[in-house]
Amino acid sequence: MKLITLVENTSTGGTLKAEHGLSVLIESENSRVLFDTGQSDCIIHNAKTLNVNLQNIDKIVLSHGHYDHVGGLKYVLQYAKAPIIAHPEIFRKRYSKKGDKLRYIGIEDKSFFEHLGAYFEFSTKPQQVSKNIYTTGFVELKTDFEEVDKDFVFESNGQRIKDDVPDDLSLVLDLKEGLFVVFGCAHRGIINIINHCENTFNKKVIGFIGGTHLGPASKFQKEKTVETLKTMQQLKIIGPSHCTGIAMTCALANEFPDKIIYNNVGTVIDLGD
Numbered sequence: 001m002k003l004i005t006l007v008e009n010t011s012t013g014g015t016l017k018a019e020h021g022l023s024v025l026i027e028s029e030n031s032r033v034l035f036d037t038g039q040s041d042c043i044i045h046n047a048k049t050l051n052v053n054l055q056n057i058d059k060i061v062l063s064h065g066h067y068d069h070v071g072g073l074k075y076v077l078q079y080a081k082a083p084i085i086a087h088p089e090i091f092r093k094r095y096s097k098k099g100d101k102l103r104y105i106g107i108e109d110k111s112f113f114e115h116l117g118a119y120f121e122f123s124t125k126p127q128q129v130s131k132n133i134y135t136t137g138f139v140e141l142k143t144d145f146e147e148v149d150k151d152f153v154f155e156s157n158g159q160r161i162k163d164d165v166p167d168d169l170s171l172v173l174d175l176k177e178g179l180f181v182v183f184g185c186a187h188r189g190i191i192n193i194i195n196h197c198e199n200t201f202n203k204k205v206i207g208f209i210g211g212t213h214l215g216p217a218s219k220f221q222k223e224k225t226v227e228t229l230k231t232m233q234q235l236k237i238i239g240p241s242h243c244t245g246i247a248m249t250c251a252l253a254n255e256f257p258d259k260i261i262y263n264n265v266g267t268v269i270d271l272g273d
């Protein structure tokens, strides 16, 4: 299985564009799955630059309903006609609230995308996307050190309610050696997600790439997460991206020098079978 990062906050250079967002294409013998779309038409530019064809995509999976993961979908739909797998709560009217400042961070309505030809398959449960590729489905908050960003709220019946981003899902690649996880933003916490994957699929997680949301997390959460990752003997690849931020990526590189990979726009990872 081959992972090609099409959108990320940084790039490997050349004429590739970077933006705050994430999109990863997973190519296997059996399928081509697009996980997230970044926030703009950046994905189209980068796909062309990397000679990646967006027309014969079999499935699109959306990690959650934040603009930096779904904003590129309206552009992708001009090329790809594929079912879109997501959690039903992706269309929440959601904001980041800092003091009195509200910033819209949600996405367009379902009907907006349907007018562009989108066909959604919603589920809260783990879903098979194609051979050896699954979604995590809904991930419970279980650890005592991971919490969803305190600044997130959503609007419901005129009220603003804390948004725990229940729609946050990750992609699970079932490899011979173990599980490889692609996070969107990991708003539910990377340790919660890793534990959920290991319990659901009854195999160990051997690696991950994607947004960890450790950048904005508390010092306590960062420290406890690193501590827990150190106990995971099977974990061989740590590929923090996107909302991990550069400072936390460097901290992880210091802690795990033999496991770290830098996953930017243009990075291609061959995971074998």
Ligand SMILES: [Fe+2]
Binding pocket: 021, 022, 066, 068, 069, 184, 185, 211, 242, 243
């Ligand atoms: Fe994000």
Ligand SMILES: [Fe+2]
Binding pocket: 064, 066, 185, 187
């Ligand atoms: Fe997010």
